[in-house]
Amino acid sequence: MTGESGVRALSGRAVGELTLDAVRRGELGLPDLRIHPETLERQAAVAAAHSNPQLAENLLRAAELTRLRDEEVLAIYDALRPGRSTPGKLTDLAAGLAERGLPRCAELLREAAEIYARRGLCA
Amino acid sequence: MASQLSGGGERPEGSDAERPVGRVRFMDAQRVNLDGFAREDAGLGLVALHSPNDPEPNLVVCDGRVVELDGVPEAAFDSIDAYIARHGLDLTASDEAMALSDTEFARRLVSPDVPRTEIVRLSAGATPAKLARVLAMLRPAELGQAMTKLRARRTPSNQAHVTNRLDDPLLLAADSATAAAFGFREIETTVPVLADAPSNALACLIGAAVGAQGVLMQCSVEEALELELGMRGLTSYAETISLYGTEQVFVDGDDTPWSKAFLTSAYASRGMKMRVSSGAGAEVLMAGAEGKSMLYLEARCVALARAIGAQGVQNGGIDGASVAASVPRGLRELMAENLMVMMRNLESCSGNDALMSESDMRRTSRTLPILLAGSDFMFSGFGSIQRYDNMFGPSNFNAEDIDDFLAMQRDWGIDGGLRTVPAAQIENVRRDGAQACRAVYRYLGLADFTDHHLERAVDAAGSKDLGDTDTLAVVSAAQAIREGGLTVIDVIAALDETGYEAEAERIMAMTRARLAGDYLQTSAIFDEELRVLSLITDPNDYAGPGTGYEPSPERLREIDAIRQQRGVEDLRSEQARFAAPLLAVTGHASPGQDPRDVVIGVSPAVGRDVWRCLSGITVPAVLAELLAGLEEEGCAGRVVRFSDTVDLGRIGLAAARLAGSGIGIGLQGKGTALIHRRDLAPLANLELYSVAPTVTRELYRLLGANAARHARGGTPDPARNPYSDEAIEARYHTTVIALMELERGRVRPGAPPEELSQEGLR
Numbered sequence: 001m002t003g004e005s006g007v008r009a010l011s012g013r014a015v016g017e018l019t020l021d022a023v024r025r026g027e028l029g030l031p032d033l034r035i036h037p038e039t040l041e042r043q044a045a046v047a048a049a050h051s052n053p054q055l056a057e058n059l060l061r062a063a064e065l066t067r068l069r070d071e072e073v074l075a076i077y078d079a080l081r082p083g084r085s086t087p088g089k090l091t092d093l094a095a096g097l098a099e100r101g102l103p104r105c106a107e108l109l110r111e112a113a114e115i116y117a118r119r120g121l122c123a
Numbered sequence: 124m125a126s127q128l129s130g131g132g133e134r135p136e137g138s139d140a141e142r143p144v145g146r147v148r149f150m151d152a153q154r155v156n157l158d159g160f161a162r163e164d165a166g167l168g169l170v171a172l173h174s175p176n177d178p179e180p181n182l183v184v185c186d187g188r189v190v191e192l193d194g195v196p197e198a199a200f201d202s203i204d205a206y207i208a209r210h211g212l213d214l215t216a217s218d219e220a221m222a223l224s225d226t227e228f229a230r231r232l233v234s235p236d237v238p239r240t241e242i243v244r245l246s247a248g249a250t251p252a253k254l255a256r257v258l259a260m261l262r263p264a265e266l267g268q269a270m271t272k273l274r275a276r277r278t279p280s281n282q283a284h285v286t287n288r289l290d291d292p293l294l295l296a297a298d299s300a301t302a303a304a305f306g307f308r309e310i311e312t313t314v315p316v317l318a319d320a321p322s323n324a325l326a327c328l329i330g331a332a333v334g335a336q337g338v339l340m341q342c343s344v345e346e347a348l349e350l351e352l353g354m355r356g357l358t359s360y361a362e363t364i365s366l367y368g369t370e371q372v373f374v375d376g377d378d379t380p381w382s383k384a385f386l387t388s389a390y391a392s393r394g395m396k397m398r399v400s401s402g403a404g405a406e407v408l409m410a411g412a413e414g415k416s417m418l419y420l421e422a423r424c425v426a427l428a429r430a431i432g433a434q435g436v437q438n439g440g441i442d443g444a445s446v447a448a449s450v451p452r453g454l455r456e457l458m459a460e461n462l463m464v465m466m467r468n469l470e471s472c473s474g475n476d477a478l479m480s481e482s483d484m485r486r487t488s489r490t491l492p493i494l495l496a497g498s499d500f501m502f503s504g505f506g507s508i509q510r511y512d513n514m515f516g517p518s519n520f521n522a523e524d525i526d527d528f529l530a531m532q533r534d535w536g537i538d539g540g541l542r543t544v545p546a547a548q549i550e551n552v553r554r555d556g557a558q559a560c561r562a563v564y565r566y567l568g569l570a571d572f573t574d575h576h577l578e579r580a581v582d583a584a585g586s587k588d589l590g591d592t593d594t595l596a597v598v599s600a601a602q603a604i605r606e607g608g609l610t611v612i613d614v615i616a617a618l619d620e621t622g623y624e625a626e627a628e629r630i631m632a633m634t635r636a637r638l639a640g641d642y643l644q645t646s647a648i649f650d651e652e653l654r655v656l657s658l659i660t661d662p663n664d665y666a667g668p669g670t671g672y673e674p675s676p677e678r679l680r681e682i683d684a685i686r687q688q689r690g691v692e693d694l695r696s697e698q699a700r701f702a703a704p705l706l707a708v709t710g711h712a713s714p715g716q717d718p719r720d721v722v723i724g725v726s727p728a729v730g731r732d733v734w735r736c737l738s739g740i741t742v743p744a745v746l747a748e749l750l751a752g753l754e755e756e757g758c759a760g761r762v763v764r765f766s767d768t769v770d771l772g773r774i775g776l777a778a779a780r781l782a783g784s785g786i787g788i789g790l791q792g793k794g795t796a797l798i799h800r801r802d803l804a805p806l807a808n809l810e811l812y813s814v815a816p817t818v819t820r821e822l823y824r825l826l827g828a829n830a831a832r833h834a835r836g837g838t839p840d841p842a843r844n845p846y847s848d849e850a851i852e853a854r855y856h857t858t859v860i861a862l863m864e865l866e867r868g869r870v871r872p873g874a875p876p877e878e879l880s881q882e883g884l885r
Contacts, residue, residue: 003639003641004635004636004638004639007638007639007640009638015635015638015639016635018631018634018635018638019631020615020619020624020627020628020631023612023615023616023619023627023631024616024619028612029610029612030354030355030610030612032612033355033356033394033610033611033612033634033638034354034393034394035392035393035394035637035638035640036638039394039638039639039640040391040392040640040643042640043640043641043643043644046644046659047644047645050468050644050645050658050659051240051243051244051247051468052429052434052468052645053213054210054211054429054430054431054432055432055433055434055644055645056432057210057432058384058387058388058391058431058432058433059388059391059432059643061385061388061391061392061432062388062389062390062391062392063392064388064392065388065389065391065392066392068392070350070351070354070393073350073389073392074347074350074389076385077346077382077385077386077389080379080381080382080385081377081378081379081382082374082377082378082379082382105385105388108381108384108385109381111209111381112379112381112382115202115205115206115381116202116379116381119201119202119205119370121202121374121379
């Protein structure tokens with residue numbers, strides 16, 4: 001349990017500043033509603049300490065994904081659906097993500113490329 | 124062979140020898156026979172706990188790599204095997220877990236002496252086939268015991284469906300407020316018309332904020348739109364991310380374990396709680412069960428759910444619940460699914476969300492064991508609205524059953540997450556919800572709703588009570604929300620501007636709390652003070668009797684105080700409403716000399732605290748009928764109150780001894796009546812109406828007439844009790860106890876009998 005103290009939104013704004021007054025002043029936008037990657041990393045540590053390394057890994061992947069735009073996230077999801085991508089496309093996507101500092105997501109895509117090729121799940 | 128039949132119609136002779144006898148026709152006509160029951164058929168996957176095609180559990184690990192899983196070598200792994208093998212198992216625990224005998228593993232599940240953490244550790248090392256094999260051993264009561272111990276969150280809770288056929292925003296807001304007031308901690312909506320989804324999410328969000336703080340919101344639609352609504356803060360969790368137990372069905376569903384793993388992270392990256400959805404029957408319905416048992420296929424789903432990093436699973440049949448229910452031991456299988464989720468250290472949202480039988484008994488039998496054991500979410504959608512308005516299809520429990528559910532909580536002293544809401548409060552939250560919703564839609568230029576529409580939404584028990592509505596307005600409102608990029612900030616601002624500051628503040632506080640991320644942990648809900656209750660903050664600590672979750676004294680009072688409960692004082696004031704200026708005391712009652720004199724003896728509280736019988740007929744009206752009956756047969760009645768006993772036999776006998784004819788009628792205030800004769804034992808009688816609630820005026824008149832016939836030395840055909848098939852005792856016993864207390868309160872030992880005035884009785 002970490003609570004709200006010290007928590008920031010993706011915009012960098014302290015969560016404590018998300019108030020009705022701030023809404024009235026028209027200061028808040030979508031980035032103020034988004035979770036911060038550090039928050040997800042902290043939660044990952046909590047999950048790992050409570051016997052769920054897989055949930056921790058998921059939260060760490062999520063921390064990486066906070067850097068991508070919504071459309072890009074949805075595009076990668078679509079590329080991972082069966083019959084959408086060649087193994088090459090998936091490994092290219094993976095390489096791009098690795099380059100941009102999303103190693104865990106990149107690994108997920110590389111693994112998918114390998115298994116999809118073997119199981120006939122590629123385009 | 125019977126030549127005459129009663130009930131079920133006549134059986135024609137000769138012409139239709141195949142037709143069963145009436146007794147069988149009567150059984151055939153019962154609702155349970157509308158259900159489909161399947162012969163077990165392993166080839167089709169119509170088998171609950173174990174199929175001959177299920178693999179033997181095994182696990183071969185070589186240099187830290189799984190090279191064989193449940194009989195399948197690595198080279199032959201399908202995508203589900205591959206994902207579980209690479210990510211789903213704790214290989215430090217697997218040797219121990221796999222070496223444990225099924226019986227020993229099963230015993231540890233049940234034993235209060237083996238802590239939950241130990242089961243979680245072992246289960247993490249067990250393959251899907253191993254867990255399926257172990258769970259198939261548990262008997263129903265053992266499943267319950269294990270569930271009590273193994274669910275992740277200490278405090279149980281509940282989820283509601285809030286939908287309607289019209290996607291009417293005001294009704295959704297009113298119903299969402301109502302669901303929140305009843306105590307549901309998650310609300311799931313969906314749409315009959317996909318384009319309406321943003322409007323439904325918004326209306327439910329507003330309604331929930333009116334009803335209670337901290338309710339999580341979900342709008343179940345296709346993945347991209349659902350994610351988009353979450354990204355804008357209009358919803359706060361998702362659960363319809365489906366997993367399947369065979370690769371073929373998984374791919375037919377247009378996903379793979381990797382696409383689902385990515386989606387799971389995508390939700391978390393936008394700060395949304397999510398759980399996946401699986402459950403028996405889905406593979407069977409898609410003809411893709413590959414001959415495996417439901418429990419084994421679900422074991423694969425649950426192992427995969429853990430492997431991809433989801434915090435929880437909605438299972439227990441879900442859409443396939445009635446498939447599981449159609450085969451032998453299907454309900455055991457459904458409960459075992461939930462338990463498997465708990466063993467894998469995940470949140471269980473325990474199904475019960477699809478009407479699995481036309482029979483009230485069978486659907487109760489399906490749900491009750493889970494209520495008794497307690498789960499993170501008892502239902503993955505209790506239909507808080509009427510069956511016909513449930514756009515997921517009717518749930519196993521619906522608005523029709525809320526009072527039943529509240530009574531069941533009270534009967535067993537268990538916490539199913541719901542509470543009684545006083546009628547006035549229901550009206551208030553419905554009105555506030557609908558008004559706030561209307562104000563926001565108007566302020567944001569989404570739609571305008573009339574006062575008439577609002578009043579109907581407040582009053583409606585369902586969308587059929589709304590009359591004609593403008594459904595196109597909903598579509599265009601939804602379009603405006605989507606295209607205008609409306610976010611929760613706009614909603615907060617609109618609520619604030621239109622006078623709903625408290626609701627605006629609630630949603631703002633929830634938005635802040637979500638950003639802390641604590642609610643992304645296993646089994647997390649917010650309580651009404653916005654504290655997160657989860658595996659981390661509220662871990663289940665059951666270790667046998669006297670441990671684990673127990674409702675607090677305050678919560679227990681809330682569970683106990685259903686609105687139908689009554690006490691002596693409630694009954695006293697109810698009786699007082701029927702008091703009349705009748706039955707005044709005219710003096711001491713003396714023995715009669717006239718052979719036509721019949722005394723009607725009444726109980727101590729009659730004419731004082733008790734004025735109305737259980738049948739709803741007033742005591743003076745009953746006396747009038749008795750007197751008229753006596754008169755018809757040539758006798759004259761007197762009304763005498765006996766204050767020294769509440770026993771009807773003694774009252775009747777004392778009346779008979781006072782009567783010139785030697786015949787008396789005894790009448791208790793609750794309406795029980797008898798005819799007595801002065802030479803009989805107190806507990807004997809000539810005629811008796813013991814079932815007071817069903818006695819009619821005509822029957823009282825007949826009793827009076829028969830008393831007169833006895834007085835004249837005749838032998839009348841005795842009056843008979845009107846028996847019925849209703850649960851008379853359930854309806855009236857509590858009232859009888861209170862009425863008898865009123866009677867006893869007027870008892871004065873040794874008090875002489877009093878004659879009462881008959882004025883105004885005819």
